[in-house]
Amino acid sequence: MSLDQSPDQTTELTMDKAQPRLLDAMSQGLLGTRLSRPEGALKVTGRAAYAAEHLPDNLATGVLVRATITKGKVSHIDSDGAKAMKGVLAVFNGDPLVRNPAQGQAGEAPAQVLPEVHYFGQPIALVVASTFEQARAAAQSMTVTYEEEDAEVEPATASTVDKPKKSQSDTGDLEGALRDAATAIDVTYATAPHTSAAMEPHASVAEWKDGRLTLHGSYQMLKHNLAELADALDMSEDNVRILAPYVGGGFGSKLGIAPEAVAAAHAARELKRPVRVVMGRDQVFQMTLRRSETTQRIRLGCDASGRMTALAHEDRVSNLPGEAFSEPVAQGTHFLYGGENRRFTHEVARIHRPGTGSVRAPGEAVGMIALECAMDELAEATGIDPIELRVMNMRETTPADGLPYSERGLERCLREGAARFGWDGRRPAAQRLDGDWWIGMGVASAVRTNQMEESVARVTLQSDGTALVETDMTDIGTGSYAILTQIAGEMLGLPAKKVRVRIGDSDLPKSSGSGGSFGAQSCGSAVFLACKGLREWIADKLDVSPADLTLRDGVATGGNVQMSLADFAGLPQTSEGHVKPGDTADDFAIAGYGAHFAEVGVHADTGEVRVRRMLGIFSIGRVLNRLTAESQCHGAMIWGIGSALTEELMHDPRDGRIVNHNLAEYHVPVHLDVPQLDAILLEDTRDDQANPIQAKGIGELGISGAAASIGNAVFNACGVRVRDFPMTPDKIIAGLPDRP
Amino acid sequence: MDVTLSINGTDHRLDLDPRVTVLDALRHHLGLTGTKKGCDHGQCGACTVLLNGRRVNSCLTLAVMHDGDEITTIESLGSPDALNPLQDAFVRNDGFQCGYCTPGQIMSATAMLQEAEDGWPSYISRSLETDPDLTDEEIAERMSGNLCRCSAYPRIRQAIAEVRDARGMAAE
Ligand code: FES
Numbered sequence A: 001m002s003l004d005q006s007p008d009q010t011t012e013l014t015m016d017k018a019q020p021r022l023l024d025a026m027s028q029g030l031l032g033t034r035l036s037r038p039e040g041a042l043k044v045t046g047r048a049a050y051a052a053e054h055l056p057d058n059l060a061t062g063v064l065v066r067a068t069i070t071k072g073k074v075s076h077i078d079s080d081g082a083k084a085m086k087g088v089l090a091v092f093n094g095d096p097l098v099r100n101p102a103q104g105q106a107g108e109a110p111a112q113v114l115p116e117v118h119y120f121g122q123p124i125a126l127v128v129a130s131t132f133e134q135a136r137a138a139a140q141s142m143t144v145t146y147e148e149e150d151a152e153v154e155p156a157t158a159s160t161v162d163k164p165k166k167s168q169s170d171t172g173d174l175e176g177a178l179r180d181a182a183t184a185i186d187v188t189y190a191t192a193p194h195t196s197a198a199m200e201p202h203a204s205v206a207e208w209k210d211g212r213l214t215l216h217g218s219y220q221m222l223k224h225n226l227a228e229l230a231d232a233l234d235m236s237e238d239n240v241r242i243l244a245p246y247v248g249g250g251f252g253s254k255l256g257i258a259p260e261a262v263a264a265a266h267a268a269r270e271l272k273r274p275v276r277v278v279m280g281r282d283q284v285f286q287m288t289l290r291r292s293e294t295t296q297r298i299r300l301g302c303d304a305s306g307r308m309t310a311l312a313h314e315d316r317v318s319n320l321p322g323e324a325f326s327e328p329v330a331q332g333t334h335f336l337y338g339g340e341n342r343r344f345t346h347e348v349a350r351i352h353r354p355g356t357g358s359v360r361a362p363g364e365a366v367g368m369i370a371l372e373c374a375m376d377e378l379a380e381a382t383g384i385d386p387i388e389l390r391v392m393n394m395r396e397t398t399p400a401d402g403l404p405y406s407e408r409g410l411e412r413c414l415r416e417g418a419a420r421f422g423w424d425g426r427r428p429a430a431q432r433l434d435g436d437w438w439i440g441m442g443v444a445s446a447v448r449t450n451q452m453e454e455s456v457a458r459v460t461l462q463s464d465g466t467a468l469v470e471t472d473m474t475d476i477g478t479g480s481y482a483i484l485t486q487i488a489g490e491m492l493g494l495p496a497k498k499v500r501v502r503i504g505d506s507d508l509p510k511s512s513g514s515g516g517s518f519g520a521q522s523c524g525s526a527v528f529l530a531c532k533g534l535r536e537w538i539a540d541k542l543d544v545s546p547a548d549l550t551l552r553d554g555v556a557t558g559g560n561v562q563m564s565l566a567d568f569a570g571l572p573q574t575s576e577g578h579v580k581p582g583d584t585a586d587d588f589a590i591a592g593y594g595a596h597f598a599e600v601g602v603h604a605d606t607g608e609v610r611v612r613r614m615l616g617i618f619s620i621g622r623v624l625n626r627l628t629a630e631s632q633c634h635g636a637m638i639w640g641i642g643s644a645l646t647e648e649l650m651h652d653p654r655d656g657r658i659v660n661h662n663l664a665e666y667h668v669p670v671h672l673d674v675p676q677l678d679a680i681l682l683e684d685t686r687d688d689q690a691n692p693i694q695a696k697g698i699g700e701l702g703i704s705g706a707a708a709s710i711g712n713a714v715f716n717a718c719g720v721r722v723r724d725f726p727m728t729p730d731k732i733i734a735g736l737p738d739r740p
Numbered sequence B: 001m002d003v004t005l006s007i008n009g010t011d012h013r014l015d016l017d018p019r020v021t022v023l024d025a026l027r028h029h030l031g032l033t034g035t036k037k038g039c040d041h042g043q044c045g046a047c048t049v050l051l052n053g054r055r056v057n058s059c060l061t062l063a064v065m066h067d068g069d070e071i072t073t074i075e076s077l078g079s080p081d082a083l084n085p086l087q088d089a090f091v092r093n094d095g096f097q098c099g100y101c102t103p104g105q106i107m108s109a110t111a112m113l114q115e116a117e118d119g120w121p122s123y124i125s126r127s128l129e130t131d132p133d134l135t136d137e138e139i140a141e142r143m144s145g146n147l148c149r150c151s152a153y154p155r156i157r158q159a160i161a162e163v164r165d166a167r168g169m170a171a172e
């Protein structure tokens, strides 16, 4: 069935109020189980084809050329030599090449600024040749002359600093409250810029046929990518199709259409043959969006009992001029703890380092480092146990707006996590030496805002009694194939092998896509609604009410009738589900919660930090697949280890360029950095305000606060408080205590 | 240049630009895209294949240097309908997320188990004389050349440990 054919039925829902927990009344017993990934066998045998692995006949290869200045203008590209090289087909510079990837959900082309250059490493041309080796050699041989301009690259000293109005607030009398507080702290934290570094580099294979473009791409949000690509190429999105059935990781870096896709599509159009463009790893570092560096000043004040009266979180981040995104550092701080006198300021330095954008858990991933380490400092200063201090400062309603919280498992996670981790074995700072290692424990809260996005999905009950689920959703490693199989199977009473999921095709109904931890719940809700419609259709055929219908193992039972799904007249029946966010998103503070516990060793001579144990416990409403959800927690916690200890993009202070643009010098955690982890998802939680399936996101919650628990453990181990992340040994060694 | 590579037991005669790596010979010239490119610089392990039985980063070596050599890729292990024990353990333990590093992890683990069985010590082995105990930490050390940004590390090692146990190899 094609896009414009209307479905047999449609079920719509705007999430204006809590919905019945229909999934709990189902009987297949598939949802929430540890179903292994339906596409797993293809991935472990190398048969799942990622973007660059489509090899149409006559495929040419393009390699992007980068700017070697920070700011100015390309005055001349001497491409004659390159064009004379064997195999070279063309050199493209100027329109429509884009400066950097689109921001998530932009839905329009990213900046097209050539011949201007705005950062070191910006794509300025594409060389296309018959083979990769030829294109690469030609790209390296180009002589480019520039008119260079001065550029600012330091966030701290930038002369243009924006203060977005909606991100500033001042409530009560902060200074007065801090003055009157029994205990107050005033600390400034810094976090390094990060990069997503998905293992699959950004890649596109573009093919044109009869005026229509098909792009095999590595992208997270196809409906937006479609609009962005069409806009960049100045064409109608009706004539673009993007295919992304397998995506080798995204973490935000593949939210928006990127330079390689626009370049490949343009070159293929001009050359009338398919073109593949894959970013080299160094290019992925340089021309995709990074996470901004941050500086964060936190001030906290509490009374003698530990109750907070003052809280301020003031930060500075950076981005290129004109980019709408800025790392929402204090996003979690707004509603996590009380303190009636509050101040938030948010500054965006406009500089010419490579652009910044969403990287796994934008906001909380770094904001929670400062907040949760500062909470530990307050606990230390007051002598109150860090868990008690946190629980004591949870409020009944949100401090800023007085909104009720929806499901909030924070206290339960802190207490259950403490019991499981053996928190009562924690000692005061710098008291446990085990051989050459100071040992310590740390805790931090986890919080990540939760949102559902508009989504459509189509489910067809086929003539053979199986189901086909179709949406333009993507699976970037998150488990979409598995959880959509499970939701449909649960609702329709089908085992997993009788459900087929087709995703990653922009011709299919438009979902939220993958991003912001909203994919599973948004797209899952649309599949749920489509299946709810099918249940009503089946009930109608059996002449019973949907509540009296039981679907299990492919058999419908209602009234006194039992009938195999394959035997229903009128199949195939096609049902669409369409969900939209509504009033609950405004009436409640909806977020995922959890707690991180870490035990580290700090080497008594070198200051090296090793994570010995780590436990994360989370409350996310309904768990759709325990196996894949735990894997998301593992991944996120390990990102926490990386941001705590090793990950740091380094910018040359002279020109802002990324110096360590490779995996040998930008240190993502490796096997030996990571012990076996405990990831626990609370059972039997439901968030009725979140969406009709009562589920919340997990892929980002697991990183939020993780690095702080390690920072706090480092302090507890050796008494050194590091306020500059990552906590490399050079920041620890000078403060190490003498051995007893 | 003419070169004959024996890939998964079949000889392939190729006329290649001398700049073509083993990895790109597989991916671009033979359509064997199961072997992945993550960095092209020997820094991630996604391109791991067996070269005459030993694991190598196939992006770091040129195809024309390997006339007559035997190359084993992920395509030669199990098939989707008949996974080999390691592949099956990866699926059941969820030893991957996006799956992009996975063929490299599996090829690397295949060779690593053999190395341990053959008594090769690692940097962290306690003794150079006795057979190494393939503890979780030993597996981690021996697999640290294979990056996984999804960070499926704990479960990759659980999958490998399952196969270690099935092969009766020492763990403690
Ligand atoms: S692609 Fe060969 S090591 Fe990364």
Ligand code: FES
Residues within 6 Å of the ligand: A199, A248, A249, A477, B095, B096, B097, B098, B099, B100, B101, B102, B147, B148, B149, B150, B151, B152
């Ligand atoms: S599974 Fe995605 S990089 Fe390893």
